[in-house]
Amino acid sequence: MITVAEEKVVDYALTAKLATEAFADAKVSFSPDRIQWLYETSFGQGTTVLAAMEDGRKIGQVALIGQKLCIAGETRTAVQLVDLFIMQAYRSAGLVRQLYREVERICEARGIRYMLALPNDRSVLLNARLLKLAPLMELPVRAGLSLRGSGAKLACSDRFKTLSREQAIALLSPFSCTTTENGVHYDGESLFARLGDPTRDYALHATESLLLISSLRKRNNVSHTVLSGFFTRPDAGLGPDAVDKLVRAACGFWHSPLFVYAGVNDRLPKLPGIPLPARLKRPILVQLRDMTGQPATDAAATRFARFQLIDSDFA
Numbered sequence: 672m673i674t675v676a677e678e679k680v681v682d683y684a685l686t687a688k689l690a691t692e693a694f695a696d697a698k699v700s701f702s703p704d705r706i707q708w709l710y711e712t713s714f715g716q717g718t719t720v721l722a723a724m725e726d727g728r729k730i731g732q733v734a735l736i737g738q739k740l741c742i743a744g745e746t747r748t749a750v751q752l753v754d755l756f757i758m759q760a761y762r763s764a765g766l767v768r769q770l771y772r773e774v775e776r777i778c779e780a781r782g783i784r785y786m787l788a789l790p791n792d793r794s795v796l797l798n799a800r801l802l803k804l805a806p807l808m809e810l811p812v813r814a815g816l817s818l819r820g821s822g823a824k825l826a827c828s829d830r831f832k833t834l835s836r837e838q839a840i841a842l843l844s845p846f847s848c849t850t851t852e853n854g855v856h857y858d859g860e861s862l863f864a865r866l867g868d869p870t871r872d873y874a875l876h877a878t879e880s881l882l883l884i885s886s887l888r889k890r891n892n893v894s895h896t897v898l899s900g901f902f903t904r905p906d907a908g909l910g911p912d913a914v915d916k917l918v919r920a921a922c923g924f925w926h927s928p929l930f931v932y933a934g935v936n937d938r939l940p941k942l943p944g945i946p947l948p949a950r951l952k953r954p955i956l957v958q959l960r961d962m963t964g965q966p967a968t969d970a971a972a973t974r975f976a977r978f979q980l981i982d983s984d985f986a
Contacts, residue, residue, distance in 0.1 A: 934979030
């Protein structure tokens with residue numbers, strides 16, 4: 672008999688092994704250390720793992736990562752759905768419905784206000800039909816080349832891991848998010864926790880008014896600088912070249928002039944790069960459900976002013 676319930680103690684090595692087998696993609700390998708960080712530390716709100724079990728053996732799961740969202744001037748509880756998988760021999764529409772019913776039950780029982788997802792192509796319709804997740808926004812993948820050297824004097828342009836906890840939090844805290852800005856909420860400590868991914872190497876680039884978090888990635892043997900997220904000081908004024916200045920610093924830091932960004936950020940004078948055609952790179956879909964029953968697409972108050980790669984597990 673297959674049951675679905677909260678997994679109180681997660682075996683991260685087993686979960687990584689099962690997820691890698693379930694995804695069955697030579698390019699996808701789950702790390703136990705990263706899963707542990709993602710579930711326990713990443714957004715500072717904990718994670719609920721709902722596991723499908725048969726005779727004491729784990730055969731699938733979905734994880735609900737806790738987040739804080741600022742919406743219409745108030746801080747609300749939210750969960751982002753990640754790491755949904757079912758082992759191939761057990762895949763069925765019935766088991767997916769069973770997992771999703773438990774997701775709904777947990778959210779309702781714990782007073783979770785918002786449910787978020789960044790689904791792949793296979794999950795879009797399932798999320799809409801079974802969890803009533805509605806499209807909130809699409810994030811086009813933007814790219815560009817930064818061939819000029821920075822030349823600008825910055826307050827910081829360093830590897831995150833070279834900074835002590837105290838140094839990093841002192842640098843990040845002035846860029847804490849205000850409740851008037853719709854989006855995932857961070858202060859210095861929660862942003863520090865978000866950057867603690869043991870499998871990623873981040874760099875911080877900052878002027879007095881603007882912070883950029885970047886990393887270096889390689890895809891199809893092509894290195895590129897990922898612009899994971901921009902954060903502004905509250906009430907800071909940004910000049911027209913503020914974004915370009917930090918993009919040049921990031922690309923110079925990683926010695927990789929090709930850069931990629933995906934997100935929205937209303938505080939920026941412009942977004943970096945140009946959007947890639949959808950036929951080359953599908954935009955990232957963000958789905959949202961307001962658990963009070965208010966349709967997300969009809970509520971102007973739920974529009975995010977800022978949502979970037981750093982707000983998901985993609986960065």
